[in-house]
Amino acid sequence: MGSNYLSKGIKRTALSLALGACFVGGVSAQSNSAGAINGTAGAGDTITIVSPDTGFTRTISASADGSYRFSALPTGKYKVTRNGADGTSSSRDIVVSVGTAANVDFVRAAADGSANTLDAVTVVGTNAINPIDVSSVESTTILTAEQIAKIPVPRDITGVALLAPGTIKGDAAFGNLASFGGSSVSENQYYVNGFNITNTFKNLNFAQIPFEAIAEQQIKTGGYGAEFGRSTGGVINLITKRGSNDFHAGGNIFWEPESLKETTPNLVYNNGRLVSDNSKDNGWAATASVWASGALIKDKLFGYALLQYGKTDDAGYPGSLSGGKNTQSEQKSPSWLVKLDWNINDNNLLELTAFSDKRKTDTAYYYTNFAENSVKPERGTYVGTLHEEDGGENYALKYTGYLTDSFTLTALAGHGEFSRSNHAIQADGSRISYDGNLNSVVGGCPIVRDQRPSDRRDATGIYSGCDFATSLNRADAKDTRDQFRIDAEWLLGSHVVKFGYDLDDFETVDGTAYSGNYYYQYLYHATAAQDYVRRINIRQGAEVKVEQRAFYVEDTWNITDNFLVYGGLRWDSFENKNGAGETYVKIDNQFAPRLGFSWDVNGDSSFKIFGNAGRYALPLTANVAVRGASASLYEFQDFTFTGVDPVTGAPLGTAPCELRNCYTEPFYANGEYGGAKNPNSIASTNLKPMYQDEYILGFQAQLTDHLSAGVRGIYRELKRAIDDTCDYRPIVDWAVNNGFTEDDVFGGLGNPSFPYCRLYNPGSDGVWNIDVNGDGTIENVRIAAGELGPKAKRTYSALEFFWEGAWDKFFLQGSYTYGKSKGNTEGGVKSDIGQGDTGTTQDFDYPELAIGSFGYLPNDRRHTLKMFGNWDITDEWSVGGNLLVQSGRPLNCFGVYGEDPVHYRNSYFSCDLGDPNGVDNGSTVVPRGTAGRMAWTTTFDMNVAYRPSFAEGLTFKVDVFNLFNSDKPTSVDEEGENSVGNPSVRNETYLTPLYWQAPRTVRFMVQYDF
Template identity: 20%
Template sequence: MNTRTRALALSSFVIAGSAAGYAQSTATLSGNVTDPAGAVVPQAQINVHGLATGVDRVVISDAAGNYSVPSLQPGNYSVTVHAAGFADYRVQSITLQVDQNVTSNAKLGLAATGEVVQVQGATPIIDAQTITVGQVIDQKTVQEIPLNGRHFLDLTNLTPGTVVPPVTGSLTSASRGLGANSFNTAGQREDSVNFMINGINLNDLTQNQITFQPSINTTSEFKILNSTYSAEYGRSSGAVVNVATRSGTNQFHGEAFDYLRNNYFDARNYFNRKPQQQNQFIRNNFGGAFSGPLWKDRTFFFLSYEGLRQQQSLPLTSGVLNTTQRNTLAANTTIPGYAGLLQFIPAPPATASATGQATVTGAAPGPVKTDQFSGDLFHTISQQDNVHAYYAWQQDARTEPNLQGNTIAGFGDHRTAHRQIGTVNEVHIFSPNVVNEARLGFNRIAIAFSPNTPENPASFGIQNGVAFNNALPQISISDIGLNFGGPSGFPQGRFVTTGVFSDTLSINRGKNTIRAGGEYRRAIVDSYSQTAGTMNFDTANNFVQGLVNSFSVTPQQVVSRVFANAVGAFVTDNYKVTPRFNAEIGFRYEWNGTPTEGGNRLVNFLAATDTLTPVSQPYTQNYNYEPRVGFIYDVFGNQQTVLRGGYGIMADQPVTGVAANLAGNPPNAAPVSFAAATVAGVKQYAAANTQFTSAGLSGLSPAAVNPLLTNAYTESYNLNLQQQLGAGVVMDLGFIGSEGKHLRLTRNINQFLYPNGITATGVRPFAHLATTSPERPGSAVGAINMIDSDSLSNYNALWFTMRKALQHGLQINATYTWSKSQDENSLGSQGGASLQDNNNPRGDYALSDFDSRNHFVFSGTWNLPFHGSRLVDGWLLANITQLQTGNPLNVVTTSAFDGDSATGTIRPTLLGMPQVGHKALLTNGNVSYIANPAGSVCATVTTGCVFYAPAAGFGTLRRNAFTGPGFADSDISLEKTTKIYEQTALVLRVDAFDALNHTNFNNPNLTATTSATSTFGQITATRTATGDAGSSRQLQFAMRFEF
């Protein structure tokens, strides 16, 4: 019996449901009404009144005295319960958070004329209603916790199970000025997170990353669900991030703010030592908001703008031509225009030898600019209908001058983007116990990557075969370490639009609350890419003469228009078995349609027939069955000790790149290349102005998708105990586990096989395409990187959380996670063929790249208890401190056993035990981490050798065998609010990021080589670049005017 069949069988034996359902971007209030003797009171009227908006919702308790009010906007409410013959019962204030189910029971007293029982509101701090494991990041935390860069996704680290991302991450690595595009939590890959704003998807399906981060200023609160959540959620197998935006109230409010940073106030980066000039970093983050009523008690608005202007210099070090070589290049008339390349290459230092090797250091500007506008509108149409709309638009531009390893200024790329999201939610109340919520929305990104220096290669005598040139080829000179031009693969861009419609119906009947609904998504992805090619010169002397060692280019522009449709449907039945025990069952069906291409440009390599064949669909398995079951047990019936457990299956929607990659196969694109051959001891170079003519069609390395590809899914399970320790303090201890199945994996299915041993001639499984191939019949075939679904993962963890709700001005959250995550590949859609032995994926099963055994985070805000004059009133202190052990280190060699020059995947053999973790400053300014004395890396087994790196063969060292440097960071903010008038205030604030100036080191160089000048095992940079979290102590000054 397979996993999914077992899950379906299990679900059929679980009693249905929990006390009440919950909506994705709203909240639910539920409870029970009883008389003084504890008997239930049916037909009681419950009025829920929005304190900030004046909006009322009225429901009637059922025959069991139960009531439920779903689809409420997060905020503060009063609750009044009225029943004939009893005194009115009133809760003055209760707080509802996003995606939360709050219980408020009412015990009525006997009637007396005009009597009202007043109860001071106290929001329950333990959720005794749902199986969901997650955490709400409330508005005070969002607005007050110090955040380096003011990106809300950084607050995901406050959630148990979330780790500081590894330096090897792709989507989790912060983009300068824009923040990260995802995060790792609960053992899940970075491309498995579902981001939502007001219930509408905010993912860019090309990579399944967040389209953009909404401004902190517009974020009311958000919830992170990272284990065993409701069947209402689909699309992704990892976490769900649910953002609720700020709405207006019956009072007009406004604010204007400005946050300033300057490297003048910052500590130097560890590797930016004197007398080097301190790297420039100037950041100005400014904006404002205005909100209020358009129609009192009915219509409210919230408008916001936020801008960013960041100036940053990125350090560069490069070898350059010496004086003699510069003179030779200037005199080159053999290739007309070729001497013009001299204008891009810095002159050597005045003290450098005219004939020796010269090195220069410098910096290149990397500016970042963003502007984000948003508007939120909430309108009560009638007592039965309300509508909530939100729209945000962002424009951003960023320059990356050292992209692809450029070593001199003026190159890299400039990227511009326009990003949007629009959401409309409509709640209709058919009756007090039947509520429908419909959502309609879209998100869109249009992004273009362009060469920073648009130049026509023909103007410099360079022949690259591209019809429409706007960039030099990426030029590298091996012997002096000079790299400039390009970037190769640019320009490129994409235009992605995702439309979403969903609907959820909630029915409250006695002890059951039934929720059923569905969602339809459609993504359209238009993309293009072009390249100017790459050129390599083995020596500077050959470069100045225009003698090319190797050259490659794909002269055609690759375009695609990909469509992806998805449909999901779910039903949950929540049942209160006893007043203390809830059981919950749900089922979700998802059909994730195969991405298709509008121009019939998909060409797949089919291993079964050894052909390149046009296809309409690269695979056809699209359906997913996802049961979710669990229980909640209120041990003593007082909502102070709660035990919960759950199990669920969650599936991923494949990214559109699965199909788009196939549009780059012949006949749509035909790469050509040249490599200088040696004939009779003489190397036969090509001239820069005839290299394309000298080149021939490259051996095919087609992209491929396994026709049997299936949707990845995760089985998640947990057992969790919550205990209230006192007023406002709760402890949470849980075991969390998951198993990933059919995870995406890219592997080279044409890796050389050596049936007679590695000293014999290797044999490819597919040496040539079959003569019956529709495209390029009989052509020689090299590497074939195929997207497959043959990978797996495993995660087990203990999560401990201690929370103190805001009381007396103090709010604290502390979490500790002990975890172990294992897989075969950690990057999913962001990683290429990274296996050592592509025919044995299980050989790479080891600790995940993002595994960290221990992670602790503390956060808190404290309104200091100073009272008196304006000078001593209004002080606030906030802190976030993180401690984490290191991520795994994967040592590789420069060997290319697979015969495809695919270095970076073959590991060495470990002959001794290296010294790992001892940090010592070396004379070259680097820091030793893996001890690398002379002879520690060898090509033959010798005495004293630790890493044996043979020229051929698989090493026996396991993947991710060592542990890298840990992470420790403490950010502190101090804020002073001074009241000017009753409704106006001036707020002054200073943030100290990495306040203790603790150096967080990057991973060391992990490529083992026998070179005497190798930096293997050495750390050359901090974990993040200057200006980002943990790079060095940085100060930020802010001013905010509130009215």
Template identity: 35%
Template sequence: MALGLGLASLAVPTAFAGNTDGSVVGHTQANAVVTVTSPSTGLTRTITADGNGNYRFPFLPVGDYLLTVNSNGNAVGQSRHVTVTLGNATTVDVGSNANATELSSINVTSNALPVIDVTSTESATNISRETLTRLPVEQSVASVALLAPGVVKGNAGFGGISFGGSSIAENAFYVNGLNVTDFYNRNGFSEAPFDFYQEFQVKTGGYSVEFGRTTGGVVNAVARSGTNEFKFGTTITMEPGNWHSAAKDRYNADGSRYITASRDQDSLVKTNVWAAGPIIKDKLFFFAMYEARGSEPHNTDNLGKTITYNNADNNFWGTTINWNVTDSNTLSLMAFSDKTKNVGDVYGYDYDTHTVGPRSNIINSDTGGRNWALTWSSYLTNDLSMKLMYGQNQRDANTQSQLDVQCNVVAGTTGFLNIHDPGVALGCTNSSTVYARTDKRTQYRADFEWTLGSNLLRFGYDHEKNVSDYARHYTGPGEYYYNLYATSPGSTIPNGGVVPPGYDAYVRARRYEIAGTFPTINSAFYVEDNWSITPNFVLNAGIRNDSFNNEDASGRSYIKISKQIAPRLGFSWDVKGDASMKVFGNLGRYYLPVANVINIKQAGGLLDERTYYGFAGWDIQTLNGLTYAVPKLGAQIGPVDDSQGNGTVGDLRSEVDKNMDPVYQDEAILGFQQLINNNWSWGVRGIYRRLHNAIDDMEISATPKCGGDGYIGWVMANPGKKVTVWGDTNCDGTPDGYLTIDTSKYGWAMYDSDGNYLGQRGWVKPKRTYEAIELQLDKAWDDKWSFNASYTAAWNRGNAEGPVNSDTDFDDTGRTENFDDPYVNLSNGFLPNDRRHQLKLRGTYALSKNWQVGANVEVNSGGPITGYGVGNPYDATNYHSYFICVDKCGSIPGQFDTNGDPVQYPSEDRVYKSSPRGNYGRLPWTYTLDANITYVLPYDGGKMRVKLTAFNLLNQQRTVQVDQDLQTDISPQTNSTFRQPIGFQAPRYVQLSFSADF
């Protein structure tokens, strides 16, 4: 049925929608009574158009409606069927002769969503549940987001997705208005099965001020709900292991295998059952779902010496309850659980004979949790509406193995092992950490919309309390990590103790524990005016004021930043006045909060206790068939050293910049969209993004006044800017007040190998820009076929990727290596998420009434490759740097220290050369083709669907990640595995799904 699209000759209030619903706006006769009714739920809302005939229905649940207009008891025009989509506005003019001519050539059927929303200044892609059933899309929210232009997969071992050049730790994810983003390190989110969602909206830029706390993108989803018609159904999804193509083993140049993957196998069976319907007709509705999952993957380690059989208990439940309290008030509840318990049994394995040995370990892990949101929507008056939401999001992250309980980590220096080699393994585990964490977000928000003539005012408040309960310690009895060193009687060891007679070695027994409750409070106010300046031109002006307060384990503010003013200005020009052509643009600022991992790692109640003992020989033990050695402890030497952490929270004034600035990004977008005919449209968009500031750890080892004697330590601050921190102001060795250091010039001390102070230098400021051109062509589904194509050309440059380093697999958000010292971040170039070319194609074609085929193609150029070195002319620390040592880099021949370790050349004698970012070419292009064939059988009251999908049909296993360590230590040799492939496209797998609705 025809939808009249376009703005009338009189200004229509702009059409914005909340983050869980949509809206209907338009023009009709002055003071006419306009009514929308949901045939499926009976929800009816009625308003009176203003004196110019403008009307607006905000906060409408996603779905289909019937719109009618009456004036003085007489019908105006014909009733209209209207589809409301997530986050969008549907414009419907009724009984308006002003643009009848213009609309005569546009006839959008009810099966096709409105192609152009001329009132919106956002850049967003809507994907409905019905669309996804026709396409070969992996059943994950990330896969839905990747359908949007400018979104690419992260190329690190920790995965994730990147929006517009941002790192994978800068995005936000919502379900029914509830923020389900991981706030510990922002690398993930809580997720429900596909069949739980009704619609997705992927926002890639220009989003309104109601959204914040992201400098990447937003994925906004709404769950399904019940109607007056009772329905139920099931979906069975099968991915048999023998339908998976084997991954390739990878070999070194000498023929040795360094990645064993061909024996890995995954299999999955999911049975999903759901029911929906009325509890009270036209009033109260429910939707409920349960999904049972059978998943038992097994995989080998890289050397092919162990194999792990996993068994997961990850069954899902979810529900929504919707209550039409009155025609002006609704109450809805959404809840789901994605809690997972996995047990991994680890066995010895012989790759050549396929022989499985005895079990060597059991690994238990718990993830996920329960989530819920309660939302009240109300039409307070004809012009004022309100929406209130309260909810909680919980995520567990607990891992512990059998060896964690029974095995300590043991490590010995070369000099020690030369005289005390036990002939067996040291300890029985390489895992040093046991951790348990529960993250719980409590969120509430209030959103209001107020229509004042041609102005729509939107304002609200958004508040989150994010609490991490965290505990971490070393493995084994007593939770000790043992380090062993050669020595001689009478020698002084690091804690000042003197080695007694009879000992030629000593043991350092270290306990390292962090535990506590760490809250962060994020809150924001926003206000926005959407002004229809002319009938065809909309101006959107908003401002958001964010504040972040990260607290330490004792409840004190650790990092507190307020008054983060984010202005956003956008426009939309309906060029012809009939919604067939649109020019739009926006300027905006977006702020990024500090992840909770910073509170914990930098401001926790750290216990770092080091006790020294004489080495009294070996205790040889056996566990799971492995014989290993643990040191016997002799007499304690010297006092216990807890100077690095005594279990209490220290003086944070010396650890945090007092006047820290937030991380924010500015964005500019200019775009064009045109409706070619009733189903086809095309568009182009230009994007520019620039990131400002970083919050990261820096080692401030000198001050302008006191030089190298002004050591402060590791400080969370803005590198390259002025830092105000507690320290020594008069150079007497005692911190006594605040001092300000311009870290663009000062802050890092340089020494020669004899410890002589040589001066200091500062840090360069972080830089990151993203420039892109996007082209998109869209053919809406018309019961015969649909098609979407997008091409993105992008340039992502700078000297800092963001709060994580994907090129070095460093995912501790906000604690990167980028600013550990000024020599680390000197290189400017193309960043890890730079993909110069990106092509995406997707579509469905109906072969007949019952048969459909679909395809999804993604083509990406490869990211840049950097050759990282170690250290620099003034620092031998083992971290990644943009320098490589080329002469006098290793040990001095024939010279050894008291531990028997080689003596290195003095740092000032070494010769380094620059190794710029992206200097070693690029990763290969990747091509992925997913395809499906579907049999659809409609029947009275329902539909059966059988769908066979092949993901990565061509079984491309191209390299997506390589070893970028050109040097792994300070030596003249380069790393033999530099540029060695270590990450690959997932092999082909086939999925069969059967669904039936009744």
């Protein structure tokens, strides 16, 4: 399907649906921030479009074959008028949406080749569905602000994106993000009015424009053209509201009261131990917005401005009967957006988009007390407060020039900033912060976690000590983007040729360190029957850059009046730089071809067959350089101990540990000892971008004037991935085979030219420039792919059934997706364990970690049913609903493999299937996804709106989310053994919930718009 629309659509008769507003002859190459109008008229006729909102006017002449096209148009309503050479004229009203071509045909070729005028067709009639977009080969859903307001849906970009077919919500460990077509949540791109707002640090965030300011949201789930790149998932394209000649203003308030909010279930371990009492969790949220728009100069200069302020207040009581901490969190979100549009003249437009999305969150921590003979948690002594700041300001200036009737040029320049710093204040008023210096003292209490079996823990329970800030970001951490792009469109007869170039520079200041300098893990060695403690110190800090360039060209060729072919070519170049400004990865001209077709079978937009094939590449994110290519520290050492500090939880009476798997001397994991790294040794010299091939074939049919439906088959295959390997054993083998000794190599492990972890394409040979013995001479080391581990594999196959219906006072849209996601890597992140180190997961660190790794992936949700709609009961009352039914994700059983050959503890696809009480009977491989599946989840949301007739513009609305308060887990603990291979953990924590469905909440709204 080209475009799914939610609205009731343009009102038309059945005849006008088939002829007057059909999309025959349209093209799929559309701007990422504008739309188009095209169609047929008489040769030499003049066609004029006028925006009734802004007075914007353009006039062009139809070509010799009668075709015409208005490119790069601002979205909105237009009147299209044909003036014939014979003095006749006729008009149509049309709506232009982002990324689509709205067609108005005034003349249609008859079977004998003569021209039939369609002047008698008028755009009036009943509330029919939108015509099938035969001009597009993409899989796209477009939702307008009016449509979104009718559905009970969260007021955020991801919430709306999840309405589209083929999207599912990603693991909660990564925040509120969507997975598209089996890809990881780190593989998407986000735009506002053509400006890229994706946070390229990890690709796990994006700038948040005030939700009230969104006019349209376009969700591209597949088949998108060469104009879009740097994505192997999906694209979310936002268009903001803008001013017009008419003055408009208004305001609204949204409120989610604490008294009507349910809580998640208590977390109880399998042995009956209460770990988190959530019965007292509570909180409220409120958001207020005011806006105004209008003409600063009539027909010339227009403005839209919005100011929004949000506040949330949440209390949480995690912690067991034996201790823990509870929190009181407050977030303040002042944001604003300004949109200016200057119609310099009919041929030149200039627009400015500016917005801010800064947020401040203060979380106060308290010890948790339990009253005598009570299991209800109570707030105890104040520990300290964590202060977090994120967000920033973004500015984008865009020019559109209609240089001739057939040539259009657009240019955009933008700048964006995003801060993400934090610091903490302890109860005594002292400050805890990190400045990025690897040798600096952070201050505060060390992180302490007791990971021993329950019968070995002391009175402090699973959490101990006085830490609360845990990992700290640099105080000056932020991301900066500078983007410039230029796009041109040239109409050449039956061809629409489009080409462009974009430059996208992204700079990151980042660094993290542990509060109190250290992280202590209390562990138990079952074989030796001995407690011990591991002390870990991880620090990093750098200023790194990603420089991205791309060029594309595409052609949409209308071979006949009802058959078009699309072809696109894209070349991407990426350059990643470390903290010293040195290039460690540079890839030029990654080639990504695209091909598609659309066949309007009956010639009246009633039945469409479409298909496409494309290649999509993904660059390396900035976070890789902060730790992997810049100076970093990863030190740990094991000790026995005689006691525990009652305040800090730190071990007392420590002594070097001599047990199996203990490190008696400081061990610098991955060779991270605080020294600079040689940038030429970080990445394989033959490194290429991650890329995926995609194939889609489908059809869509108009069943009645009010109902359309379709189906598409989708197949995606990850052809190449980027990840890191930390296995130095093949390097040692190469060295020995080339005249070095093992002592030579191990003497060189402490030099910056011998990084333990190195980037490569899993499944390809690794070729690194390494000083293997630390003598200052660089050796070119080639390691065969088979020695490094398996090839990265991921496939996604799906059938998507979708439908849309619209009647006089009722609309309904939905989809059912049957999909499979299979492979040995999820992609950029690892939902199995919540690992968000984009591009450097542990999947391919050592070949042993890949044993049993092939199977169904975390985003394999086999069945997904979505249904949403709205019914206008009367002119004043309406009711909406939103249903999601989804099967659960596959489960794993992680444990220790054999004798833990690479010291990754319980990170293998291996579990002891013997005595559940802890007798070590040896590990058995449990292949990925074969430990069962989570339960199905059902969520139903509804709303009721009242628009009193006595006060035009006034609306009251109540949304109830998760009406039936379904509380199934959405992710669980998949560790079937503890860190030393003791399977008794299965009886205690295995498959206990980590996250649940969001509990029932009620949201009230009052809005006045005039």
